[in-house]
Amino acid sequence: MMLDFYNLERAKARLRVKRAETSLKRTNKLLDQDCGAVVGVALCDSVRSAQRRLIEAKERLTKIDPRH
Known part of the structure; x- marks a missing residue:
C-alpha cells in the first residue's frame, strides 16, 4: 500500500x-515572436512564473525521489 x-x-x-x-x-x-512591448512584458512575467513552477516541481520531485 505504501x-x-x-x-x-x-x-x-x-x-x-x-x-x-x-x-x-x-x-x-x-x-521570441515580435508582438509588441506590452505583450512582451506580460510574456516576461509568464516566463518568470513558468521558471518558478519548474524549479518548485523539480524540488518536489527531488524530495520524493532523491535519485531523480
Missing part, C-alpha cells in the same frame, strides 16, 4: 515537472 502511494506521488511529481517544462518552452516561443 509503495503504491510512493509510486503515485513520484508519477505526479514527474508529470508536474513535464508540464512546467512544456509551459516554459511554449511561453519562450511566444516571447
Whole structure:
C-alpha cells in the first residue's frame, strides 16, 4: 500500500515537472515572436512564473525521489 502511494506521488511529481517544462518552452516561443512591448512584458512575467513552477516541481520531485 505504501509503495503504491510512493509510486503515485513520484508519477505526479514527474508529470508536474513535464508540464512546467512544456509551459516554459511554449511561453519562450511566444516571447521570441515580435508582438509588441506590452505583450512582451506580460510574456516576461509568464516566463518568470513558468521558471518558478519548474524549479518548485523539480524540488518536489527531488524530495520524493532523491535519485531523480
